[in-house]
Amino acid sequence: MLIFFKKETLESHPICACCSQQATKENAPITFTDLDFAGTDPNQDDPMVIIVELQNFAVKKVLVDQGSSIDILYWKTFRKLQIPPEDLTPYDDPIYGFAGERVPTKGYVDLHTTFGEGQGVRTILIRYLVVDAHTSYNVLLGRPSLNAIGAIVSTPHLAMKFPSPSGDILTVHGDQKAARECYMASLKLPQPPLTAHNIETTPEGALLVGDDLDPRINSDSRVEPMGETRQFPLTRAANRKEAKPVSQKKHKLGEERRQAAKAEAEKLRLAEFVGEARYTTWLANVVLVKKPNGKWRMCVDYTNLNKACPRDAYPLSSID
Structure with missing residues (x-):
């Protein structure tokens, strides 16, 4: 130093x-x-x-x-x-x-x-x-x-x-x-927390508002596209032709993990990051890992889906 x-x-x-x-x-x-x-x-x-x-x-x-x-x-x-x-x-x-x-x-x-x-x-x-x-x-x-x-x-x-x-x-x-x-x-020393300048207090807790998520929102100098624009359609994952959909069997999480997974899924739904789907062809269980602070981190097991997708021609650079 x-x-x-x-x-x-x-x-x-x-x-x-x-x-x-x-x-x-x-x-x-x-x-x-x-x-x-x-x-x-x-x-x-x-x-x-x-x-x-x-x-x-x-x-x-x-x-x-x-x-x-x-x-x-x-x-x-x-x-x-x-x-x-x-x-x-x-x-x-x-x-x-x-x-x-x-x-x-x-x-x-x-x-x-x-x-x-x-x-x-x-x-x-x-x-x-x-x-x-x-x-x-x-x-x-x-x-x-x-x-x-x-x-x-x-x-x-x-x-x-x-x-x-x-x-x-x-x-x-x-x-x-x-x-x-x-x-x-x-490497394990506590790092100073990142401070957000725009935080609103709600009954559910602290909530980041627009300026922290996107500096263009509520701004007089909003950036606008130039020239002709067109809609870019979202496509599904490029699966291998020979790959067959895999629907994992339901795993029992236990009451504590189940409640934690339910709460995390509800947060993602309210943020419009995920939506409800029925009769899905691909189904993977969530995996919950306890953080050092005692809270739960929810992950998704994408092992089967990754095996069915071709390797990306433009992978991320090596990160140390």
Whole structure:
């Protein structure tokens, strides 16, 4: 996630890592070899996720993001670190994400952060902006902290190297398992709901009105066709000539599923999306699947009909 400030905001409220003075002596060159890879799957494009020490806590799921101009401590992690809220320095200006979305801030706090393990460690003071946002990570380390320790990140090796105060080169390896867990968790994060500007409240509940369904309705600048128009007849599905109609036997749904299917069918009928048909040659049962929120999703089993229809010459493109 790329995070950046507006120029005037950054100048008036500097949020950056508290950097130590640069070492006067020349450090050893930093290089990477295949031996630096400590993951389980070398064929990877995983992000750099490491472990750091904050407030005497070993904090996992720390994302190293060279595209971020700030260091972020997420609000959920801030609370778990048992930091008194009064230690936060107020900072109300929002930050902006990759798509330009506004992200609210809580303030900022300076924390000593330790990189590495055992004897090969380095501790610096980092100024974290505390952000309340949905994420699968605990901390996001951006360019300020990476520049402060002189870190070089190699994503092919999932390793980060930086000089110690004595001039030795220290290595921090990425946690490939944690990186993939965070990625999978991010796919399940709640997304902000889509807002509709035209909603009318009826006795049956909220109802979307015309402007949300078709912007041409009730508009002074309605788009009209140009030139001669003609009716385009709707045709039936192009079944194979040798295909025979299939009428599935009625499946018992149970009382709860039956009531849910009846309610969904009534909604479709009122919306004039479906109509009643008698003596149909093709008949398929509905399948009800329970959603995570406890409600029912009604599907139709088109397996037999799909087998009887020729393959579309213009299929949809592959969707990831």
